[in-house]
Amino acid sequence: MAVLDANPIVTSRREMADSHTLARYLETGGYAGLRQALTMHPEAVAAEVDAASLLGRGGAGFPAGRKWSMLRKSPISYLVVNGDESEPATFKDHYLVERDPHQLVEGVIIAAYALQVTQAFIFLRGEFALGLERVQQAINEAYEHGALGRHILGSSFSVDLVVHPGAGAYICGEETALLEALEGKRGFPRIKPPFFPAVTGLYGEPTVVNNVETMSNLPWIVLHGGAAFAALGGGRSTGTRMFALSGRVNRPGVYEIEMVKNTFRDLIFDPELGGGIPGGHELRAFIPGGVSAPWFFPEHLDMVLGQDEVGAAGSMLGSGSIVVMDDTTCVVRAAWRITKFFSRESCGQCTPCREGSGWVERILYRLEHGGGRTEDVDLLLDLCDNISPGLNWPPQQTTICVLGPSIPSSITSAISRFRDDFYAHVHHGSCPHA
């Protein structure tokens, strides 16, 4: 049975229809975290976040506190919030920006104070039309309330916050591509090193980039203390986390649950969470952390939802998005569709990604649509090996960013487990599931 007794941290207003309004936010304790933070030394605020061991919720899982402390060695210029949520099957930030925009804004102001940054940006994917409206409205209300602008809430601290709309490019979720887009350019990831925007970020100046969910945790952490946050979960995976569950489940949705205390089986099958697979079908495979992650199979169901546990088993918890595939799912079609996505979204800078994604997508297409050959299966693996030599996890890097080396994940997962499905497509002359 799932362990559901921890109170939610970032989805505490999920039952309230007006959760996005300032009135409701203030009534339910809103901006108390910021008021608390403003009574503390900025470094003490950062220390609480460090004590919380808050791992970044965007996908890479880098400790937020460390991102901040690395930055504190040099003068700080900008705070940028990554709300470009585009990893397929990830929809937690969508929830947060539409349903609890003030919580995000408060978190951003707290982070800005801790970092002593006077200019912050929230980069939201352009397709979030309502989310953009809600966050802008929250920012407007925060200015009215005195929580943004000059000398906020009677303190000596001033900060300005701007919402920046993206325009439809998955790659802008990569933080250096996001900064390029924020500079008004094509979303091309920047050459590394420097690896961290904390060294060279927006306009070449030190910049911290944090995810929407990461920011949304800050009001709670400041109010309750980093130790209280770290007491939840276990190991390096502290606190709660939003898991976005989709695919072949009865109750797809966003569930905030305590880290490490629950398993994939709990999340997918518990009646209060995923509620199992429709029609009592059998689980074939599931993706544990967005489509960049290698797939898991029924034997992984009892693994706990923890970053290190999933990493040790050869995949990643990534953006916290779990996609369930059952015995009605054509895994060749699933791998093809995921690969088509990478092919469309490759920015085109690096050859292995630009050319490789197109080649493997076309081979998967012909397998799925009746033109496949027996040797295509090993050809796919050979091409994947060219994109990321060794086909290991974490993948070997041949490109500027991690988009390219993520391409083999779904393909090698599907072939390693369901090679006969690929041959069945060849012999059948089309998809046997269609």
Next chain:
Amino acid sequence: MTHFRSDIRQRAEELVSLYPRRRSAMLPLLHLAQEQDGYLTDAGMAEVAQLTGTTPAEVRGTAAFYDMFHLEPVGRYVVGVCTNIACLLAGGEELLEHARRSLDCEVGGTTADGLFTLEETECLADCNVAPAVQVNHRYVHTTTPDQLDQLLEDLRAGRRDHDIPPHGTLIRVRRSGGLRVGATELAEERREAREAREAREAAAKEAS
């Protein structure tokens, strides 16, 4: 005489003033230009170039990278159906095919009456209401063929104008009341910061 209407031009200048560097306003201004004209016209991009201190070629080169910017005319309603993994498992391809037949319009094309453009989209981050559909980037929660047909009928009859405005995503989003920090004050601080940075850079250059 500007290509932008006076209200759009004023809005554009406000947007430019929100950023430390003019070029950063590129994506918001392109959204704005698209809101006025329905797509990115040469005149619209020329004005964005002037406002951001870039050339029309740089504007076009940037715009062409992003899926949401249209360099050709599109319909009043851009209907996007997601077929990525979660939606694929919920019948996204079938729903897209239904939309294609209902609208009598190829994927990527525009209906003869100019009302609808049909797009196959990548993940729209609404995977618990799959297959996800957006019209002008607003979630419409139509997961069945019948619901989709009803929506198209409502759009044709103008019954959704209140929650699905034509074109663009920024039309109703704006900062009210201006900058509390004070745009001129902030500009002064930024100018000082920039001058200090440039002095540092010049000193570093001299030292090397």
